[in-house]
Amino acid sequence: MSSLGLAQDKFEGGAFHPQLPGGRASGTLLVSVAGIRFESPHGAIVFPLSNLQLEMGGAGDRMCFFKHPQFPGCSLFTTDKAILKHPALAHDRAVSAQRSQWGRRRFFAVAAAVLLVLAIPMALWLAKDPAAGLVARNIPVDWEVKLGETVFEQVTNRARVVTAPELNAEFSRLVQPLFAATGTTRYQFQVHIVEDLSLNAFALPGGIMVVHSGLILKADRAEEVLGVMGHELAHVTQQHSLRAIVQRVGLIVMLQFLIGSDGGLAGVIANSADFLLGQKFSRDHEREADNIGFDYLVKAGIDPQGLITFFEKIQKEQDAKLGGAAEVEASLSFLSTHPGTDERIAHLRKRIAKETKGRTFQPVAQDFKSFQDRLRQQLGTK
Numbered sequence: 001m002s003s004l005g006l007a008q009d010k011f012e013g014g015a016f017h018p019q020l021p022g023g024r025a026s027g028t029l030l031v032s033v034a035g036i037r038f039e040s041p042h043g044a045i046v047f048p049l050s051n052l053q054l055e056m057g058g059a060g061d062r063m064c065f066f067k068h069p070q071f072p073g074c075s076l077f078t079t080d081k082a083i084l085k086h087p088a089l090a091h092d093r094a095v096s097a098q099r100s101q102w103g104r105r106r107f108f109a110v111a112a113a114v115l116l117v118l119a120i121p122m123a124l125w126l127a128k129d130p131a132a133g134l135v136a137r138n139i140p141v142d143w144e145v146k147l148g149e150t151v152f153e154q155v156t157n158r159a160r161v162v163t164a165p166e167l168n169a170e171f172s173r174l175v176q177p178l179f180a181a182t183g184t185t186r187y188q189f190q191v192h193i194v195e196d197l198s199l200n201a202f203a204l205p206g207g208i209m210v211v212h213s214g215l216i217l218k219a220d221r222a223e224e225v226l227g228v229m230g231h232e233l234a235h236v237t238q239q240h241s242l243r244a245i246v247q248r249v250g251l252i253v254m255l256q257f258l259i260g261s262d263g264g265l266a267g268v269i270a271n272s273a274d275f276l277l278g279q280k281f282s283r284d285h286e287r288e289a290d291n292i293g294f295d296y297l298v299k300a301g302i303d304p305q306g307l308i309t310f311f312e313k314i315q316k317e318q319d320a321k322l323g324g325a326a327e328v329e330a331s332l333s334f335l336s337t338h339p340g341t342d343e344r345i346a347h348l349r350k351r352i353a354k355e356t357k358g359r360t361f362q363p364v365a366q367d368f369k370s371f372q373d374r375l376r377q378q379l380g381t382k
């Protein structure tokens with residue numbers, strides 16, 4: 001028996017054979033140019049190399065099985081894959097063809113496993129916002145309203161709300177065309193002016209919108225304030241706060257809710273006031289609010305240019321305050337830093353050029369300057 005000068009030509013293994021006690025025996029596989037010889041205390045058998053068949057099997061294809069047409073019902077096996085590197089086998093055409101087939105199979109199995117591991121989280125991740133949107137649309141409106149009221153209560157604990165009825169009524173009248181432009185009957189929109197000199201406004205779930213007195217007083221035209229209100233209104237109608245809350249509960253709770261059992265979502269929503277107070281909308285939700293807010297403005301016949309001039313105002317203010325470099329981190333804020341104000345202005349400009357070409361917008365009729373004066377007076381007298 002030739003050893004081909006190789007260090008290893010003996011491999012631990014076994015054989016299945018109907019004549020062996022129990023049908024199998026352990027032993028040694030000896031590889032040579034003559035074939036594979038199996039030796040055990042029960043006897044020996046030689047599988048010639050020609051017509052030798054190789055199969056991989058067992059858990060994770062860890063075992064090599066050899067079969068031969070001359071010995072039907074009999075197979076030799078080893079877990080020592082080094083056997084395949086033995087020159088007598090490595091150069092055998094049939095064996096190497098089967099090895100490469102096995103290699104391809106293994107490659108596809110690994111590729112499929114990797115794909116599965118990557119694809120499932122990716123699919124879930126991609127599905128998360130649409131899934132949250134679907135859940136949010138099915139949430140009873142009073143859950144939303146209740147949450148909005150809870151947050152508003154916390155806001156009013158920290159800031160003073162303008163209570164002068166005629167000012168509130170006038171401001172509501174100013175925003176009314178935007179409310180109508182949403183075309184939704186789900187919400188009873190209400191808007192509150194809070195005494196705060198910063199340029200800010202925000203929307204709460206359920207239809208409550210808050211605008212800082214500073215934003216109204218610094219505006220040059222009503223259209224600027226209305227531009228911001230259109231954006232905030234879109235956050236309400238697109239349920240961005242609710243969607244952000246729902247995304248945090250995970251797909252299991254979402255699924256439970258959608259198939260009819262609450263799954264604890266009511267409790268999560270009821271307890272999300274603190275989360276909302278510290279929350280910032282995602283980049284996608286801000287873009288969506290810009291776009292849908294723009295639609296509302298155009299539909300209501302309000303010049304959307306106001307939103308742009310107001311963005312520019314905000315930008316100037318930020319540059320002056322922060323040297324233009326720092327980021328404004330404000331929660332519940334219109335002044336989101338993402339997407340950047342430049343990008344938002346550029347996008348709105350494009351839409352104006354494309355969609356309102358040749359259209360002239362009538363100025364908002366209400367005497368905005370006089371409203372500002374009276375608001376200023378109201379704040380000054382306190």
Ligand SMILES: [Zn+2]
Pocket residue numbers: 231235281286289333334336
């Ligand atoms: Zn926003």
